Amino acid sequence: MSSSSTATESTETAATETTGTADVIGTARERIDALDGQILDLVRERMAVSAGIQEARIASGGRRVQLSREMEILDRYRQRLGKPGTTLAMTLLELCRGRV
Numbered sequence: 001m002s003s004s005s006t007a008t009e010s011t012e013t014a015a016t017e018t019t020g021t022a023d024v025i026g027t028a029r030e031r032i033d034a035l036d037g038q039i040l041d042l043v044r045e046r047m048a049v050s051a052g053i054q055e056a057r058i059a060s061g062g063r064r065v066q067l068s069r070e071m072e073i074l075d076r077y078r079q080r081l082g083k084p085g086t087t088l089a090m091t092l093l094e095l096c097r098g099r100v
């Protein structure tokens with residue numbers, strides 16, 4: 001009797017923990033989805049600002065790409081995020097280049 005009661009309790013505890021874990025994950029995923037939305041909006045904003053700079057430089061006889069500036073950006077991302085930061089910065093620069 002007491003062993004059956006213990007088994008029921010432990011099943012209920014497991015169910016409560018499962019529900020709690022699902023809640024934690026669900027809430028955290030909502031936050032991740034919101035953050036991804038902001039990141040994507042920011043990337044699109046960065047692309048537009050970058051295009052404006054490139055347009056202005058080309059219109060005044062300059063080149064689209066300025067490698068020294070890109071090196072600064074790659075270094076910033078590498079300092080904050082390590083090697084994957086460099087990869088991320090390269091992807092961002094690729095997105096932002098050549099869209100004028």
Ligand SMILES: C=C(O[C@@H]1C=C(C(=O)O)C=C[C@H]1O)C(=O)O
Nearest residue numbers: 050053054064065066069070096
């Ligand atoms: C936007 C610029 O032009 C290009 C694009 C860059 C960028 O998207 O960050 C950086 C350097 C340039 O190759 C700039 O010179 O600042």
